[in-house]
Amino acid sequence: MKSLLALALACLSACIASAQAASIGVVGLFPGKAVLVIDDRSPKTYSVGSQLAEGVKLVAADNNTATIDTNGKRQVLTMGQYVHHAAASGGSSSVTLQADIQGHFVAKGQINGGGVSMLVDTGASLIALPASEAARLGIDYKKGQMGRASTANGVINVYKVTLDTVKIGDVELHQIDAMVQESGLPIILLGMSFLNRMDMQRNGQQMVLTKRF
Template identity: 65%
Template sequence: MRSTTLLATFLLSIGTAHAADVSVVGLFPNKAVLVIDGSSPKTYSVGANIPGGFKLVAVNEGGATIESNGKRQTIALGEHVNRTAASGPASVTLKPDGQGHYMVQGQINGGSVRMLLDTGATLIAMPASDATRLGINYRSGQPTYVNTANGVAPAYKVRLNTVKVGDIELNQVDAMVQEQGLPIILLGMSFLNRTEMRREGEQMTLTKRF
């Protein structure tokens, strides 16, 4: 059984006065090792209640999914979700990986995805393999072509029903599906333009605008 160490922190408001920090420091099949408010690490099984009003509802390679007040959130490597202002706009704070890239665990049309934040991408860019896995009939989209390292490749412009990162969920987001030359989903400006981006040191905070 192999443990995967995560450096993610999940910050949720409990009532109006208290916020609990939940850090995921290890993952096992159907179990997660959590640190609650800086206490000693403790192993919780799926279905277990966690101090602070949380419940562990799922564990997989993408992280640990925690539920609070009927809302679920997956805590992934390098991601910090802030819900201290329950009535304020949704936001998510990201931390770079060892190479300085901002990797994001999120959802597209309800399916789990891992994306690379890329301000140089006009749209969300997606490999055809991911589009197929997510049930997106991309070939019914608007055909076009893109330049890749191996030359010109076919692509299709589509519109995604939902894109979710942390607490931020956007509807009807434009994307481009490429059949060649793209190894990972790029979280581009069709999503990012609808957020306020703020960088403080190494951390990048996205706040939903509309």
């Protein structure tokens, strides 16, 4: 009886989480399967035919695209794209930033649970961290994918990593791509790997970031 009750509760929890799914993102593609992120949860591999949420199903997948059926409407997604599920409940999280005297927006927040200051930079494709900050936050960045980048100070080593969590105010995202730079970067840059999941509204000296997915 206890095992049946536990199973029922687990199924109920799964159904509730599924019914409240706000977004489904594609992070991996294979013939007949797709690796998806649902509502900022950990990536999971789904086979074609899988029910992703109430009224949402993965109906096709190959090396290039995944097709999601949402209440009869099909959307073809490529790597990194998201679909938003209309059945989501609750309001969106948002945070308001105030410009400094130079007109820059600096956000106080957390990366992997550690306190940080981040300069909003829409010109940066990824969150960028100085190596010293990465080390302080316990990020073993040298295990990341190494590359080379040209800067004003010459060509330097950079490392692509994945951050477990990035939080500003009530807005928290998971599994965010970032780059660690070994020199020439004085502050963390809050780049588009975070910002492209926000609605950004500028009103004078204030900027409101509202989580989209």
